[in-house]
Amino acid sequence: MSFTTKILLLGSGELGREFVISAKRLGAYVIACDSYDHAPAMQVADAREVFSMLDGPRLEEVIARHKPDHVVPEVEAIRTEVLAKLEGEGVHIVPSAKAAQLTMNRDGIRDLAARELGVRTSTYDYAESFEQVQAAADKTGFPCVIKPVMSSSGKGQSTVQDAAGLETAWRYAVDNMRGDRARVIVEQFVDFEYEITLLTVAHKGGVSFCLPIGHRQERGDYRESWQPAAMSDAAIAEAQAMAKTVVEALGGYGIFGVEFFVARDDEGRDEVIFSELSPRPHDTGMVTLVSQNLSEFDLHARAIMGLPVPEQIRARPAASAVILADRESEHVSYAGLAEAMADGADIRIFGKPVTRPWRRMGVALATGGSTDEARASAVAAAGKVTLHYD
Ligand SMILES: Nc1ncnc2c1ncn2[C@@H]1O[C@H](COP(=O)(O)OP(=O)(O)OP(=O)(O)O)[C@@H](O)[C@H]1O
Ligand SMILES: NCC(=O)N[C@@H]1O[C@H](COP(=O)([O-])[O-])[C@@H](O)[C@H]1O
Ligand SMILES: [Mg+2]
Structure with missing residues (x-):
């Protein structure tokens, strides 16, 4: 066999595939x-392993057997203590075991950013019982957002308008969390103007940034993203400085999807608020498959392998729009691809074997003269792809 390097990918969804x-x-x-x-x-991929990555001994056995040059986490359901131990024994964890550990749960990354590094975030507290949820909501006020500390893509997340809604939100979070720790974050609801992902690449030559990606979320999960997001130079500079601080504290090389809310303060100035980050490609960054000459996946691969990453990463106006399932099925087929592509959009079908309500099954990608044009085109294309379940 001949290859440049050996990678073990922990998580094999759509982001992992690209x-x-x-x-x-x-x-x-x-x-x-x-x-x-x-x-x-x-x-x-060249080979595959099917097992729960939350199973520590199994994870350790798989890594020991394959002896990869790089272990690359792709999801937020990994027994990261194992990664920390193996890093100590010389295994290369991407971007670093510290990054994997602190971002696997929301409390790790939030405390690092807000408490250790002094980066601006919304007011928040944690709770492990309904009584603690009430105490945390006293601190944040209403509306507030409640999320399991271990979850992603909006799972278990809800916005609460008043004290009467707290118990339902707490139960919903506990019932939909990943892992085995009933712990939630209660966050002040940020009435933002817009939100962005700032793709930040830490690599051998320093830190590079992609142009900001705007996105629209529903039920805590992304529906559309576009690049470049309209944003003042001052707000971009502030977001870049915050991203650099957090990414450097986490350590290692790779791409990071750093999420920010941009709100207006009382004097009408932009206020950039750090939300969270993924130490890996970001779902909203799928737009870079058509906007950038090097996608977020190319940049991640280059950074990990110690290859050059340009200082300036350009982007043409482009957008992505998701294709979701609406029910459970083990027999899904697709129609409408030709219609979806007729006006120049591109479609990616992920090939997930099973559907669930709201599961992301594909994405439409489009470019345009402006991001508005690209968004309209991507949304129209996504709407033409139909899922058939039988
Ligand atoms: N405090 C908040 N105030 C206002 N909106 C929020 C707040 N927290 C989350 N949201 C909304 O919910 C979305 C998802 O939240 P968040 O990114 O924390 O969840 P997630 O489950 O980690 O999602 P993903 O894994 O897709 O990034 C945000 O992008 C934002 O639109
Ligand atoms: N916001 C995180 C995110 O988008 N992660 C992506 O979704 C997959 C899980 O999808 P599934 O739940 O449909 O299996 C993950 O493997 C990753 O590619
Ligand atoms: Mg998020």
Whole structure:
């Protein structure tokens, strides 16, 4: 066998799949892991392993058996204590075991940013019982947002308008959390003007930034994203400085999706508020598949492999819009691809073997003369793809 490097990917969803394609273009051998078989990244990888990455001994055994040059986390359901131990024994964890550990749970990254690094965030507190939820909401006021500390893509998240809604939100968070720790974050609701993802690449030559990506979320999950997001130079500079501070504190090389809210203060000035970050490609960053000459997946692969990353990463106006399932099924097929592509948009179907209500099954990508044009085009294309369940 001949390859440039060996990568073990922990998580094999749509983001992992594009990463595998980028890494394989650079000659990597990739083993894709996830808790279910035929996951999107497994379909394009050299080898696969199906097991729960929350199972510490299993995770350790798989890493020991494959002896990868790089272990690349892709999801937020990994026993990260194992990664920390293995890093101590010389295994390269991307971007670093500290980053994987602190971002696996919301409390780790939030405390690092707000308490240790002094980065501006919304007011928040944690709770492990309904009584603690009430105490935390006294601190944040209403509306507030309640989320399990271990979850992603909006799972278990709800916005609470008044004290009467707290118990339902607490139960919903506990019932929909990942992992085994009943702990939630209660956050002040930020009445933002817009929100962005700032893709930040830490690499051998320093730190580079992509142009900000705007996005629209529903039920805590992304529906549309576009790049470049209209944002003042001052707000971009502030977001970049905050991103650099947090990313450097986490350490290691790779791409980070740093999420910010931009609100207006009482004097009408932009106020940039750090929300959270992923130490890996970000779902809203799928737009870079068509906006940038190097996508977020290419940049991640380059940074990990110690290859050059440009200082300036340009982008043409582009947008993405998601294609979601609406029910449970093990037999899904797709129609309307030709219609969706007729006006120049592109479609990615992830090939997930099973559907669930709201599960992301594909994405439409489009460019345009402006981001508004690209958004309209991506949304129209996504709407033409239909899922058939039988
Ligand atoms: N405090 C808040 N105030 C206002 N809106 C919020 C707040 N927290 C979250 N949201 C909204 O919910 C979305 C999802 O929240 P968040 O990013 O914390 O969840 P997530 O489950 O980690 O999502 P993902 O994994 O997709 O990034 C945000 O992008 C934002 O639109
Ligand atoms: N916001 C995080 C995110 O978008 N993660 C992406 O979704 C996959 C899980 O999808 P699934 O829940 O449909 O299996 C993950 O594997 C990753 O690619
Ligand atoms: Mg988020």
